[in-house]
Amino acid sequence: xxxxxxxxxxxxxxxxxxxxxxxxxxxxxxxxxxxxxxxxxxxxxxxxxxxxxxxxxxxxxxxxxxxxxxxxxxxxxxxxxxxxxxxxxxxxxxxxxxxxxxxxxxxxxxxxxxxxxxxxxxxxxxxxxxxxxxxxxxxxxxxxxxxxxxxxxxxxxxxxxxxxxxxxxxxxxxxxxxxxxxxxxxxxxxxxxxxxxxxxxxxxxxxxxxxxxxxxxxxxxxxxxxxxxxxxxxxxxxxxxxxxxxxxxxxxxxxxxxxxxxxxxxxxxxxxxxxxxxxxxxxxxxxxxxxxxxxxxxxxxxxxxxxxxxxxxxxxxxxxxxxxxxxxxxxxxxxxxxxxxxxxxxxxxxxxxxxxxxxxxxxxxxxxx
Amino acid sequence: xxxxxxxxxxxxxxxxxxxxxxxxxxxxxxxxxxxxxxxxxxxxxxxxxxxxxxxxxxxxxxxxxxxxxxxxxxxxxxxxxxxxxxxxxxxxxxxxxxxxxxxxxxxxxxxxxxxxxxxxxxxxxxxxxxxxxxxxxxxxxxxxxxxxxxxxxxxxxxx
Numbered sequence: 413x414x415x416x417x418x419x420x421x422x423x424x425x426x427x428x429x430x431x432x433x434x435x436x437x438x439x440x441x442x443x444x445x446x447x448x449x450x451x452x453x454x455x456x457x458x459x460x461x462x463x464x465x466x467x468x469x470x471x472x473x474x475x476x477x478x479x480x481x482x483x484x485x486x487x488x489x490x491x492x493x494x495x496x497x498x499x500x501x502x503x504x505x506x507x508x509x510x511x512x513x514x515x516x517x518x519x520x521x522x523x524x525x526x527x528x529x530x531x532x533x534x535x536x537x538x539x540x541x542x543x544x545x546x547x548x549x550x551x552x553x554x555x556x557x558x559x560x561x562x563x564x565x566x567x568x569x570x571x572x573x574x575x576x577x578x579x580x581x582x583x584x585x586x587x588x589x590x591x592x593x594x595x596x597x598x599x600x601x602x603x604x605x606x607x608x609x610x611x612x613x614x615x616x617x618x619x620x621x622x623x624x625x626x627x628x629x630x631x632x633x634x635x636x637x638x639x640x641x642x643x644x645x646x647x648x649x650x651x652x653x654x655x656x657x658x659x660x661x662x663x664x665x666x667x668x669x670x671x672x673x674x675x676x677x678x679x680x681x682x683x684x685x686x687x688x689x690x691x692x693x694x695x696x697x698x699x700x701x702x703x704x705x706x707x708x709x710x711x712x713x714x715x716x717x718x719x720x721x722x723x724x725x726x727x728x729x730x731x732x733x734x735x736x737x738x739x740x741x742x743x744x745x746x747x748x749x750x751x752x753x754x755x756x757x758x759x760x761x762x763x764x765x766x767x768x769x770x771x772x773x774x775x776x777x778x779x780x781x
Numbered sequence: 782x783x784x785x786x787x788x789x790x791x792x793x794x795x796x797x798x799x800x801x802x803x804x805x806x807x808x809x810x811x812x813x814x815x816x817x818x819x820x821x822x823x824x825x826x827x828x829x830x831x832x833x834x835x836x837x838x839x840x841x842x843x844x845x846x847x848x849x850x851x852x853x854x855x856x857x858x859x860x861x862x863x864x865x866x867x868x869x870x871x872x873x874x875x876x877x878x879x880x881x882x883x884x885x886x887x888x889x890x891x892x893x894x895x896x897x898x899x900x901x902x903x904x905x906x907x908x909x910x911x912x913x914x915x916x917x918x919x920x921x922x923x924x925x926x927x928x929x930x931x932x933x934x935x936x937x938x939x940x
Contacts, residue, residue: 500809507802
């Protein structure tokens with residue numbers, strides 16, 4: 413029991429230790445640190461929450477969330493060109509992103525249904541594939557086929573989008589709409605309300621028929637199929653929901669940042685969201701809302717303090733920069749290795765149990781004879 | 782019957798989303814409004830620039846214009862209200878004017894000539910479009926056949 417708890421909490425505990433070690437060395441003021449963490453919670457939580465539904469359906473960590481992020485970026489690029497600003501711009505970008513996300517989600521879900529048991533690597537490779545299509549659209553079709561009017565976002569050659577698109581007239585509009593300052597810490601209340609609504613939705617969704625179906629599919633696909641659940645459809649819906657939420661999450665994320673790194677934002681975000689969720693104590697087959705918030709706090713505390721701590725220890729802030737990137741990839745690798753090991757252990761334990769049962773049966777037969 | 786009802790609900794939901802999108806496009810349209818305090822010659826008459834003009838939008842001063850100065854403010858939607866505090870001559874008492882304008886949807890940058898506006902001229906006289914031209918740099922990106930380096934950001938600056 414104690415060992416099982418330690419195994420589950422080992423990653424968060426390790427990060428608590430890293431943070432406890434780095435925070436005093438970094439020398440940042442508590443109010444600055446708290447301010448940064450609160451900002452990053454508002455910025456990232458929605459995106460990370462989008463990962464929970466596929467885990468519930470037994471599809472593991474949805475690396476395909478980058479597809480939704482791309483859809484969100486396309487919405488924002490178009491809205492920037494049309495000069496729709498502020499909250500209406502965000503809403504419009506979300507409306508544009510939803511059909512694109514649904515389309516990509518259905519495509520991704522169908523492919524993942526062909527690769528059952530290998531969803532994570534498939535969705536990871538899939539994100540590269542769709543990234544290629546995204547680049548084709550954004551780099552060649554926008555401006556030539558898809559009308560783009562403003563030269564501030566168009567490449568000088570006349571088509572394609574610049575590496576960075578400014579969202580200055582949308583920047584932190586959501587965060588500042590209802591914001592309170594408490595002890596020098598800015599709390600973006602409206603952003604947290606939206607995140608809270610998503611949390612309530614996820615809790616409610618788990619209790620619905622579809623939510624129960626997803627959990628059943630996540631537990632055992634064959635049993636779920638025997639119970640009359642359309643397994644393939646349920647899995648596709650879970651991916652579509654995750655992709656749509658990731659698209660909206662990306663819009664919330666980018667409005668906080670104030671600009672889009674057109675060709676790299678989405679690929680980075682998938683990796684860091686998954687890493688944050690794992691840091692919060694989630695695993696490939698089990699994640700909760702608590703894991704999301706714990707993960708954001710720990711992972712981003714590490715992100716804030718690591719460069720300063722690295723600079724103090726080694727005299728080079730880039731060491732801290734590399735360290736935090738290294739940790740992000742390492743935590744994903746460790747989680748995947750742990751998942752695979754436990755799966756194999758469970759499989760071999762089941763095999764051993766079966767062999768023992770067969771042996772006992774044979775012995776009983778011999779004795780009877 | 783059930784299928785028909787489902788279809789009606791779906792069509793209704795789609796319509797609502799489209800209406801929201803249309804509303805967002807109208808109320809969220811951003812404009813940059815530029816104010817010129819410059820003498821304007823219009824139909825043979827001269828409208829002199831003022832000594833000083835203070836422009837207030839939502840109670841906040843966004844520009845203080847001397848003669849031949851230009852200021853700017855960001856606006857969202859088609860209705861734009863501002864208060865102009867005008868000092869006609871040096872040492873004269875400033876006078877305030879509340880002005881409301883309807884901004885043309887298709888214009889990003891809108892240039893308003895303050896003397897023409899306050900002298901009651903038509904929109905043709907005081908309002909024109911200002912296009913900001915981004916200087917085209919001769920970069921590798923602009924050369925035909927050369928790609929854009931998409932992999933320049935390896936480590937994230939911030940997440």
